Amino acid sequence: MSLADDIKNSQIWRSIFRHAAPVDRRNRIVVMLTNFFLHLHPVSVRKSGIALSYTWCMGGITFFLFLVETVTGVLLMFYYRPTLEHAFLDILSLRDVTTLGILRELHRWGAHAMVICIWLHMYRVFLTGSYKPPREFNWVIGTILLVLTLLLSFTGYLLPWDQLAIWAITVGSNMARATPFVGYEGPGAKLLTIGDVPLIHSGGDARFLLLAGRSVGEGTLLRFYVLHCVAIPIVVATLIAIHFWRIRKDGNISGPL
Amino acid sequence: MLLVGKGSSVGHGTELSPDISRGLGLYFLVLGLLNAYYCVRLWTDKGFQEKWKGANEPVSKVRLAAFPLVWSLLTTYMLGTSIEFFNGVGPVLSEAFRDWMDRLMGPVNYFVISTAAFIALIVFRRIFAKNVTGWVLLNGSLLFIGISMTDPDFRGIVAKPDNVPITMLIYSVGFTTWLALRQAVINDDRIKEGKKPLEAEGAEKVLTWPDLVYTEMLAMVLCTVFLLVWSICLKAPLEPPASTTKIPNPSKAPWYFLGLQEMLVYFDPWLAGVVLPTYIIIGLCAMPYIDYNKKGNGYYTFAERPFAIITFLFGFLVLWVVLIVLGTFLRGPNWNFFGFYEVWDPDKTVALNNIDLSDLLYLDLLNTGKPSNILAREWLGILLVLSYFLITPFIMAKTFMKEMFIRMGLIRFLVMTNIFLMMAFLPIKMVLRWAFNLKYIIAIPEMFLNV
Ligand code: HEM
Numbered sequence: 001m002s003l004a005d006d007i008k009n010s011q012i013w014r015s016i017f018r019h020a021a022p023v024d025r026r027n028r029i030v031v032m033l034t035n036f037f038l039h040l041h042p043v044s045v046r047k048s049g050i051a052l053s054y055t056w057c058m059g060g061i062t063f064f065l066f067l068v069e070t071v072t073g074v075l076l077m078f079y080y081r082p083t084l085e086h087a088f089l090d091i092l093s094l095r096d097v098t099t100l101g102i103l104r105e106l107h108r109w110g111a112h113a114m115v116i117c118i119w120l121h122m123y124r125v126f127l128t129g130s131y132k133p134p135r136e137f138n139w140v141i142g143t144i145l146l147v148l149t150l151l152l153s154f155t156g157y158l159l160p161w162d163q164l165a166i167w168a169i170t171v172g173s174n175m176a177r178a179t180p181f182v183g184y185e186g187p188g189a190k191l192l193t194i195g196d197v198p199l200i201h202s203g204g205d206a207r208f209l210l211l212a213g214r215s216v217g218e219g220t221l222l223r224f225y226v227l228h229c230v231a232i233p234i235v236v237a238t239l240i241a242i243h244f245w246r247i248r249k250d251g252n253i254s255g256p257l
Numbered sequence: 258m259l260l261v262g263k264g265s266s267v268g269h270g271t272e273l274s275p276d277i278s279r280g281l282g283l284y285f286l287v288l289g290l291l292n293a294y295y296c297v298r299l300w301t302d303k304g305f306q307e308k309w310k311g312a313n314e315p316v317s318k319v320r321l322a323a324f325p326l327v328w329s330l331l332t333t334y335m336l337g338t339s340i341e342f343f344n345g346v347g348p349v350l351s352e353a354f355r356d357w358m359d360r361l362m363g364p365v366n367y368f369v370i371s372t373a374a375f376i377a378l379i380v381f382r383r384i385f386a387k388n389v390t391g392w393v394l395l396n397g398s399l400l401f402i403g404i405s406m407t408d409p410d411f412r413g414i415v416a417k418p419d420n421v422p423i424t425m426l427i428y429s430v431g432f433t434t435w436l437a438l439r440q441a442v443i444n445d446d447r448i449k450e451g452k453k454p455l456e457a458e459g460a461e462k463v464l465t466w467p468d469l470v471y472t473e474m475l476a477m478v479l480c481t482v483f484l485l486v487w488s489i490c491l492k493a494p495l496e497p498p499a500s501t502t503k504i505p506n507p508s509k510a511p512w513y514f515l516g517l518q519e520m521l522v523y524f525d526p527w528l529a530g531v532v533l534p535t536y537i538i539i540g541l542c543a544m545p546y547i548d549y550n551k552k553g554n555g556y557y558t559f560a561e562r563p564f565a566i567i568t569f570l571f572g573f574l575v576l577w578v579v580l581i582v583l584g585t586f587l588r589g590p591n592w593n594f595f596g597f598y599e600v601w602d603p604d605k606t607v608a609l610n611n612i613d614l615s616d617l618l619y620l621d622l623l624n625t626g627k628p629s630n631i632l633a634r635e636w637l638g639i640l641l642v643l644s645y646f647l648i649t650p651f652i653m654a655k656t657f658m659k660e661m662f663i664r665m666g667l668i669r670f671l672v673m674t675n676i677f678l679m680m681a682f683l684p685i686k687m688v689l690r691w692a693f694n695l696k697y698i699i700a701i702p703e704m705f706l707n708v
Binding site: 045047256 | 421422425429430433436437440441454455456457458459460462463464465466467468469470472473476477480481484487488489493495496497498499500501504505508509510511513514517518525527529530531532538541542544545546551552555557558562566569573704705706
């Protein structure tokens, strides 16, 4: 018996993996059922469903990029402080000083790639008609994931606190002040008054809520940081779990009936 | 004349730095080698040409022979250009051509040409879906980009780090569109012959381990390599620290929102930034519930669901991707339009003589001066917009969407048409702007209610 076999038959190995090496049919089935990560998958799949020309692998790659973003993002949090004093300089030292400064590149380009891949994923789901029954609701979950992915990118864009960041966020968030009724320059906002006192004004409207101020400032940085690093990722991770669960429950990858 | 050799042209930016020249040399070398391989296959492999010209299509002998010849010449040209760039004497675009392109392009032409290309794509999808077409388009665009890179303005905007994803977006969307239409065309033919779509042939089940997990493993490795190479080659941008007083011109949102920012040219923020995005989200969510067509579930097809596909593709390709490219590459200071090779001049002025519908009515047509009462002033616009959204659906139900109306039922039909009309509102407003300089159909700035 070789050393590898010895290891694979040891008590420790078996306690972790719960099955023998997947070299025969039986164990290839068992591995899918007993491994936590693999049990996301069914034991067997339609051949056409896993063809590259069919799914373009885009959902899977989007998920992989989400994982890359999570790992690099957590590592970046060790180096970055979301305050006016530190934010820009921390990014600067990631570029010039930190040994693993490439983390920032990985995180930034990974985010761009994720936006592209999620669009392509949606595009292929549309083109194969996979949103049709029984997968309607999974498409809705997907749409919410799409919006949240864009918001993740958007909130992250501010964090380097350079000119690119604050003006892109200023342009983007300026829209909020035109929200009907709840933005102070939005149609209908002037109707919301108590006596002569306006309810909606530049110091209390949708944009103020988003920015924690009348313009992009330290409050915005903190708000976006928390949204970017904690709030949105948690929601996205939860929704991805539901998305995957629904794929299984809706009969796995679509195919002609 | 399209191209001129280095030194024979005067004018802005014809001098290429050695680095850029070498980079372009490498670019053309890779392109040339790729095509050299293609040519070798064309000349030596009989089955290859058959496969690439598209199945069962009669092609004359002359064309069959001419194609490899022409392609070989092109490849020789690419390799020759590569050597020239390595020697620092690569060709540049002639000033005359650049000026001509810049003058030709404007927001109107750009959008009209894109829309025409979209219509051609749908109508001639059979031709588009051929291997040969894909290859010609790919190489044509790569040649165009390569040569255009010699222009400093083009280079400055396309090679900007945060804009690099847009080039990737263009190529990946182009490729996937080609791939999807190709399979759709094949499936449509099969269905016409009474056969099942291709996907039905892969109905048998295979074990996830190893068939799927190994693909996933490979995909992860490739993605990691891709990301690493990208990150090593291209530094993430970092501009000067944030300053609330130095406002950059133009100020742009992140690229994936630039389609929305471009809409600001035609709509006020409350529409372009709030209502329309909300509609996009709601429209996407509603789609599975309003598409009553049971066909085309789980395979690529065009013929079985043309309305859905044309509408979605128009929204995604033209109103989203094309506008993003416009917003990023072609909009400069003060959101003015700049051609590919035009210097971003902050002092460029474009005459703004847009007028509201009420101006048109009371000042130009009736010559009476505008009434002070808002309703009296804006009644025509309000009437038009309301009837567009409230009456058109019923006209549609009575005329060309009769069958759809019957099959969908009232509520579903109204939701569908409402979303559809909202989407069509953007191109309509664009055309009104270009044709009549129309600014607002309804202009009630007193209440921030401009449409
Ligand atoms: C974080 C974002 C997302 C992740 C990680 C994700 C992941 C996946 C994966 C891995 C699959 C399996 C098949 C494939 O790879 O194509 C899938 C299927 C699916 N996705 Fe997503 N997705 C995301 C966003 C979306 C979006 C934006 C939509 C649509 C608006 C969507 C709708 C669907 C539907 C309907 C299916 C079932 C398709 C079928 O059975 O053929 N997903 N998703």
